[in-house]
Amino acid sequence: MSVIATLRPLARAPTAALARVRFVLTDMDDTLTHQGRLSARTYDAIERLRDAGIPVLPVTAAPAGWADQMARMWPVDGVIAENGGLFLRRTADGDVERRFWHGNAERTIATERLERLRQAILGELPAVELASDQPFRLCSLAFRVPADSGLRAALVQHYRSAGAEVTVNSLWVLGWFGGYDKLGMARRVMREIHRLDIDAEADAIAYAGDSINDAPMFAHFPTSVGVSTVTDFLADLPRPPTWITRGPGGDGFVELADALLAARTKPFPFSEPRSAGDHT
Template sequence: MQQLSLAPGDQFSTVQFVLTDMDETLTYKGRLAATTYMALERLQAQGIRVVPVTAAPAGWCDQMARMWPVDGVIAENGGLFLRRSGNGHSVERKYWHAHESFADMRKQLQTISGIVEKAVPQARQADDQAFRLTSLAYRRSGTDLDDRIVEALIDAGANATLNNLWVLGWIGGYDKLSMSLRVLAETFGIGAEVATELVAYSGDSTNDAPMFSFFKHTVGVSTVVDYLPQLPTPPAWITHGPGGAGFVEFADAILGARLNMPSGTSA
């Protein structure tokens, strides 16, 4: 892992897609800065497709897909993909789960939540749980309670992980990476074998591990150092600033690489 400021000028010259975590990668301390939002617009203006890949609930991501300068949003750690429709006023949703199994999955999550909350009475669902369609989220305490909730979720038959805000549980065996590869292939026609060159990813915590391990162009905002012990593969680069300030550094590096490309070439 090296400082992003040391990256060669052409390091990101092949990048055509930016996938990025949201909480504490685009935001910082829960807020989205204007400069970060403008960085998303600047990327799109140069023809780079931008897709946040987040554990945030579908309710949040619906608004992002409708109104933000992005090409879609992968929500709930891979549970669904939301994309603005052609008329610009509605959203198309594609779930990881097949349509016919969706209702059963929702019932399973409800059963699992009861098991978890009986096994760990101190567990408290996140205040955004009402806006989730494919996952369970519990408030993080920063204590061993978090690990106990993870264990209870797994014992109840769920997949589970942590990020900087929540203990997350879901059914289906997917993660950020598997849904990202599905979306890249089915929506944008980009296969996994070429995605490693064409995609850059930015993140900050544990549930970004599959993305850091797969893609070549990976950047952690500065606070990723708090999660390095839980990351089998660290990001290739690290920013100076945290959260959105770090993402702006990342966007500037990608856009700078385009400026450094020889005339007559294209990404």
């Protein structure tokens, strides 16, 4: 039986398991977005979760520059950016606090190593292209994913030969120095910000993703959800997500939000329906 055939539809997830979820961590590109766009219904789903007391934290390979805007303006509880390199969170006065994985001295060394690696890769693989968002990154080095699989493999090998961590998603071949990943920073953020031990209470979190760099999160959280396009990456995932949505990208995330909110609803027979303006 193929891996795809064994994936379970999110619609069959037990209500009790969904009702235990207190936080949603989610990849962004091709999980909240679809074909590079964030839909109004996806943004609304994030807001509905927040209003129901389920904070949403994007956990993304996207650059710090993107994450800064998200942390400032989106209805999210904060953003883990650059695959775990830093966490950004809106402060009470509307500014953004940054928490890096590394201290200042370590970060300086890592930045210098990334610059040497950038020069070496461009010198030896002139056909590869830096990601257009590279100027907005603070602790990672990203290239566009080459269409040629041989060139893609050579690029990944350059990172590894330099001792860098590397991952591939739908947009980038991304590298960094430091031994962290999405799960490592999520563990730190949830402990320091929310006093939640994600090893002891993994079922308090639902995670949504779509690609290879989501693998540690899929493996850790029992309520892990792949949007439908995760099937493109199953061959490279050590462990698939527990559940899969019908729709791709943001539509899949909306399915997850709806399922979580429905699981929290307890019907009361004989009660009068609420009016549109009644939020008590």
